[in-house]
Structures are given as C-alpha cells and as structure tokens.
Amino acid sequence: MKQLDGVEDWAGDFDVLAPEYVDDPFTIWDGLRTSCPIAHTDRRGSTWLPTRYDDVTAISHDIEHFSSLKIAVIPFDEEDEGRGDEVLPYGLPPISSDPPLHTWTRRLLLPWFSHRRVEGYEALTRDLCTGLIDGFVDAGRADAAAGYAQQIPVRVIAHILGVPEELSDTFTGWVRDLLEFADDAERRVEGGTQLITYFIQEAERRESEPGDDLLSELLHTEVDGAVIDRGIALGTAALVLIAGVDTTWSAIGSSLWHLATHPGDRERLVAEPDLMPLAIEELLRAYSPVTMARVVTEDVEYGGCPMKAGDKVLMNFPGANRDPEIFEDADTVVLDRAHNRHVAFGSGIHRCAGSNLARMELRIALEEWLRRIPEFRLADGAEVTWAGGQVRGPRVLPVVFP
Amino acid sequence: MRIRVDPDKCEGHARCYGLAPELFDVDDYGLSTAVGDGTVPPGLEDRARLAVANCPEFAVEVIED
Numbered sequence: 001m002k003q004l005d006g007v008e009d010w011a012g013d014f015d016v017l018a019p020e021y022v023d024d025p026f027t028i029w030d031g032l033r034t035s036c037p038i039a040h041t042d043r044r045g046s047t048w049l050p051t052r053y054d055d056v057t058a059i060s061h062d063i064e065h066f067s068s069l070k071i072a073v074i075p076f077d078e079e080d081e082g083r084g085d086e087v088l089p090y091g092l093p094p095i096s097s098d099p100p101l102h103t104w105t106r107r108l109l110l111p112w113f114s115h116r117r118v119e120g121y122e123a124l125t126r127d128l129c130t131g132l133i134d135g136f137v138d139a140g141r142a143d144a145a146a147g148y149a150q151q152i153p154v155r156v157i158a159h160i161l162g163v164p165e166e167l168s169d170t171f172t173g174w175v176r177d178l179l180e181f182a183d184d185a186e187r188r189v190e191g192g193t194q195l196i197t198y199f200i201q202e203a204e205r206r207e208s209e210p211g212d213d214l215l216s217e218l219l220h221t222e223v224d225g226a227v228i229d230r231g232i233a234l235g236t237a238a239l240v241l242i243a244g245v246d247t248t249w250s251a252i253g254s255s256l257w258h259l260a261t262h263p264g265d266r267e268r269l270v271a272e273p274d275l276m277p278l279a280i281e282e283l284l285r286a287y288s289p290v291t292m293a294r295v296v297t298e299d300v301e302y303g304g305c306p307m308k309a310g311d312k313v314l315m316n317f318p319g320a321n322r323d324p325e326i327f328e329d330a331d332t333v334v335l336d337r338a339h340n341r342h343v344a345f346g347s348g349i350h351r352c353a354g355s356n357l358a359r360m361e362l363r364i365a366l367e368e369w370l371r372r373i374p375e376f377r378l379a380d381g382a383e384v385t386w387a388g389g390q391v392r393g394p395r396v397l398p399v400v401f402p
Numbered sequence: 403m404r405i406r407v408d409p410d411k412c413e414g415h416a417r418c419y420g421l422a423p424e425l426f427d428v429d430d431y432g433l434s435t436a437v438g439d440g441t442v443p444p445g446l447e448d449r450a451r452l453a454v455a456n457c458p459e460f461a462v463e464v465i466e467d
Contacts, residue, residue, distance in 0.1 A: 057458075111430040115416060277420060281456065339455040347458055351413040356432070359420070 011036035015043050016073060016291070016314070017183060022388030026331055029319040038305050045075050047293075047312040048305060049319075053343070055303055056320035059294065059313055060347040065302075066294035066313055067098050068350060073293050073314060073390040074182035087196055089231045092239035095292075095350065102349065105236055108221060108228075109353050112160065112214050118356040121156055125361055128155055129368035137372055141379060144260070145397035148369070149252035153361050157244040161237060162213020163202060171195075175245045180387045180395075195241070199234050214240065240354070247290050248358045250393020251344075252365045254287035258333060259370075260378050260399050265335055270374045273367075279335040280363050285342035286333045288318040289391050292346065317343045318392065376401035403442040404465045405450050407434045411461035418453035418462050425450055434462075 007018045010028055015021060021028055029051045032039050039049040050056050059066050069091075090097060094106035111117065132151055136142040154168045154175075163171075177184075177191025203219055210216040218233040259266040269279055292315040296307045307313070321342045324330040328339075345352035352358065378384065379398040387395050405425055407418070414432025418425070424446060426434045442450045442464075454462045 107431065110414070110432055114430040114432065115419065115428055116430065281417070338452060341456060341458045341460070343458050345415060345458075348413060351415055351432075356416060 011039050012041070013043070014039045014041045014049055016049075016389055022386050022392070025318065025388070025392070026322055029316070029322055030324075030331070033323065038303050040305070045312060046308065046310070047075075047314060048307060049314045050303070050316055051319045051323070053320040053323040053326040056316055057343060057347045059302065060315060060343075060350070063098055063349060065297055065300045065307075067297050068096055068102070068292075068294060069098065070295040070312065071096050071293050072182065073291050075293075075312065087200070087231065088235045088238070090229070090235055092235045092242065093232055094236070094353070095239055095243065096235075099349070101232075104223060105232060106349075106353060108218065109236060109240070113354045113357050115356050118360050121159070121357065122360055122364060124159060125152065125156055125364045126368060128152055129365055130372075133368060133372045140402065141398065141400045143397055144256040144369075144376075144399045145249075145253040145394045149249045149256065149365065149393075149397075150246075152252065152365055153248035153358075154245045156357070156361060157241055160213065161215050161240060162211050163198075163215070171241060172245060174198075175242055178242060179246060179390045182389060195238060196234065199238055203230070203234060203237075243352075244354050244357070246387075246391050246393070247352075248354075248361050250289035250387070250391050251284060251287065251358065251362050253394040253397055254289065254392075255283040255362065255366055256369065256399070257384065257394050257397055258283060258287065259366075260376055260397070262333065263377070265333060266370075266374075266376075268335060269366075270370050273370075275335050276363060276367065278337065278340075280359060280366070281340050281342060282333055282335055282337045284344040284359075284362070285321045285327070285337070285340055286331075287393075288321050288342070288344035289393050290344070290346075290352075291316055291318060291390055291392075292350070315346070317346060373401045403447055403450060403467060404440040405436045405442055405453065406440055406463050406465060407436055408461045408463070409433065409435075411459045413459050413461075415458050417456045417458065421456055422446065422449040422453045425453065440465075 007015050032051045037052045041047050094102040132148050154172050155165050158165045174191040174195040177187045181187045206216045206219055215237045218236055221228050269275055294313045296309055296311040298309050300307050322330045345355040376399045379400045382398040384394055385396045412433050416428050416432055418434050419428040425437055427437055428434050450464050454464050
C-alpha cells in the first residue's frame with residue numbers, strides 16, 4: 001500500500017484516506033465550506049472535493065461535463081487501468097456509464113428493486129436479523145458491525161442474484177478488497193478477479209439451467225430483438241453485489257453506533273416507534289456512507305476552480321448532507337427532522353438503484369435490534385474502527401447490553 | 403390543496419411515497435405521481451408539505467387553493 005505524507009493543507013492537498021478524515025470528516029468539511037468549498041489534491045491524480053450541497057447536486061446533474069465512466073474514489077493505478085476490459089468492456093453499468101448505455105441498463109435493474117419487489121424481501125430480511133440476534137442476545141455483548149450489520153445485506157443480495165447464501169463471507173471479502181482496501185492494488189485486483197471469475201462460472205451454469213433470479217434474467221434479456229452483450233449482463237450483476245453489500249451494512253452499523261452513543265435518541269426511538277421513517281432518513285443524512293466519483297470530460301471552470309479533462313470530482317454526498325446552509329443544526333441528529341432533502345442515495349440520473357432495498361434493510365435491522373435489545377451501549381474501552389474512502393462505516397463496534 | 407410531481411425532475415428517490423403513501427403512487431421504475439388529480443384530502447396537508455420538504459430533486463410541489 002502506498003504510504004502518503006500526513007495532511008497539512010486540507011484545501012490544496014486533501015487525502016480521503018488520512019486517518020483523521022476517516023475518523024471525523026465532518027470537522028474537515030465544516031472548515032472547508034467556509035474557507036475553500038471545493039478542495040483539491042494531486043494525491044492519486046488530480047481530484048476535486050466539493051463540500052457544499054448546492055455544488056454536489058449541481059455537478060451530479062451536469063452529466064455533460066462530469067461523466068460516470070470513472071467512479072472509483074480510490075482510482076486504479078495507470079498500469080491496471082483497463083484491466084478486466086476483455087471481460088467487462090463496459091465496467092459495471094449502469095453506475096459506470098453515461099446515457100444512452102446508462103438509460104437502458106438502468107431500466108433493466110430498477111424493477112428488481114421497486115417498492116413492490118422490496119416488500120417481498122422484507123420477511124426474509126426480518127428472519128435473517130432475528131436469527132443473528134438469537135446467536136448473541138444471551139451473551140450480553142456483540143460486535144454490532146461484524147456480527148450483525150455486515151451479515152444482513154449480503155444475504156439479501158445473494159438471494160436476489162440467485163447465488164448461495166453460504167458464500168456470503170466470501171462475497172463480503174471480495175467487496176471489501178475492491179472498495180475498502182482499494183488502495184492496496186494487489187488486494188483490489190485479486191478481489192475483483194475472483195468476483196468476476198465467480199460470476200462467469202455462474203453465468204455458464206445458467207446457460208443450461210436458467211433460474212428466476214436476477215443473473216439469469218440479465219443473461220437472457222433481449223433488447224431490440226437481440227440478447228444483450230454478456231459483458232453488460234455480467235457487469236450489471238457484479239454491480240448489484242458490489243454496490244449492495246458494504247454500503248447498506250455501513251449505514252446499519254453507523255446507525256447502531258449512533259444509538260449506542262446517544263442514549264436519548266435510542267430511548268426516544270424505542271418509545272416512539274412511529275418515528276422510524278423520519279429517523280431512518282435522518283440517520284442516512286447524518287451518516288451517509290457513500291462517496292462516488294466523476295471524471296471531467298472537457299476543461300471547465302466550476303465554482304472558480306479550473307477543472308481539467310481527466311480530473312476527478314468526488315461526489316461528496318456525505319458532506320453535502322452536513323451543509324449548514326441547507327440543514328439547520330447540520331451536525332446534530334434530529335430524529336424527527338422534517339426538512340430533509342438529503343442526498344445519501346445520490347442526486348440526478350444515478351440515484352442509487354437499490355435505495356428502496358437499502359432503506360428497507362436499514363429499517364428492519366434497527367426495528368429488530370431495538371425490539372430485542374432496547375438498551376445497549378459501547379463496551380467499556382471499546383475500540384471502534386471505521387472504514388472510509390468510497391464507503392464510510394464502522395467495521396468493529398463492540399456493544400454490551402443487560 | 404393539490405400536489406404535483408414534475409416528471410422531468412423526479413429521479414425515483416420515492417421519498418414522497420415513503421412519507422405519504424396516501425398521496426403518491428410509485429411505478430416499477432421508481433417514478434412518483436400524485437394519486438388521482440392530486441387533491442389532498444382534509445387532514446393530510448401536513449403530509450403533503452412533508453413530501454415537498456423531503457424531495458431531493460425539488461420535484462414535488464404543493465399548490466394552495
């Protein structure tokens with residue numbers, strides 16, 4: 001892994017992987033918004049970091065100047081730029097594409113995550129949560145991140161894709177290699193290769209035995225009278241796994257961290273379960289896990305910043321959601337916040353395709369936890385660790401309960 | 403009071419549907435529309451305003467009679 005120097009100048013030399021940014025990006029964004037609202041760095045390539053809501057949403061909507069062809073927050077090294085192009089010539093559409101490819105691949109995916117479909121996954125999710133809690137409730141302690149949050153979304157996604165739930169830990173490992181450990185080139189490449197190799201094998205199996213799962217449907221989908229490119233089907237299936245696992249798990253983990261450390265909010269949510277829909281949105285706002293990237297298509301000046309073709313812009317949705325110009329008491333969780341146009345799931349045409357699923361999983365995970373474990377707090381001397389970069393959330397979260 | 407969803411702005415966040423399912427329909431692609439002609443039944447005015455205040459795309463509007 002590359003070792004970079006510590007950060008002295010957040011406006012001109014920021015580093016999203018610096019330990020202080022991973023631990024507490026909020027203070028850094030607050031400082032930047034008033035001094036230099038769009039920061040820049042040359043670490044890992046020329047990259048811009050907007051911190052204001054209006055800038056993040058405006059750039060998200062300007063797909064002409066800000067393309068989704070490169071979306072990794074931690075960019076690939078030049079030597080492995082293009083690696084995997086033979087298998088996935090279009091990357092992971094629709095997330096890694098612009099219209100017109102984005103438009104029709106997104107339409108293939110959306111019905112699988114519609115409100116109606118997601119309601120159908122609710123019982124499975126609740127059973128999963130109940131089973132996990134059964135495993136530790138009598139012990140009086142648990143790792144709410146690794147032992148609970150991390151275990152839920154990957155199993156729901158495995159069910160949707162039609163791949164074995166028993167491989168959940170393996171899937172989680174690959175996704176973490178790709179996202180959480182992306183700065184380690186060897187680990188990222190190995191995780192990506194194994195994930196794609198697995199999907200190729202699963203695709204071959206479905207040639208003779210198609211099922212009613214998402215991967216089968218993608219492989220046999222016809223658009224304009226022809227079966228879609230296999231690389232697109234594989235990329236879209238891989239996207240569902242990559243995007244549907246540690247994003248939601250991070251949101252569940254951050255929410256449990258908040259409730260473990262803010263007893264007033266925990267007690268209120270237990271006492272007033274009707275608050276849950278608003279509380280979910282507020283927790284998503286305050287602890288938005290996902291940052292995406294865009295690549296500048298042609299030289300453009302935005303907000304006084306001379307952005308060059310090929311530069312990256314980080315879609316700082318978590319920072320936008322803490323902008324005090326938009327959200328009163330932005331750094332405070334207000335469970336019944338009524339004005340909340342948060343963009344935890346993005347903004348514009350790339351709005352998270354799985355947002356209905358993520359929201360359902362977060363709600364059920366919190367409902368079941370609070371029903372069974374209404375009183376809990378961080379374990380004495382607990383060392384909570386956070387992952388950052390593309391996805392921020394707790395990775396170790398030791399809690400105790402009576 | 404009536405509500406209206408601008409189809410050119412809606413990106414399918416479904417926040418309005420989540421907060422006020424009595425007032426909005428959502429299709430398989432996530433796009434929201436007002437139920438019926440958008441008339442807000444008595445007692446649901448606050449829900450309608452909540453939907454407006456939670457739309458990340460500024461796609462929902464309330465038209466006061």
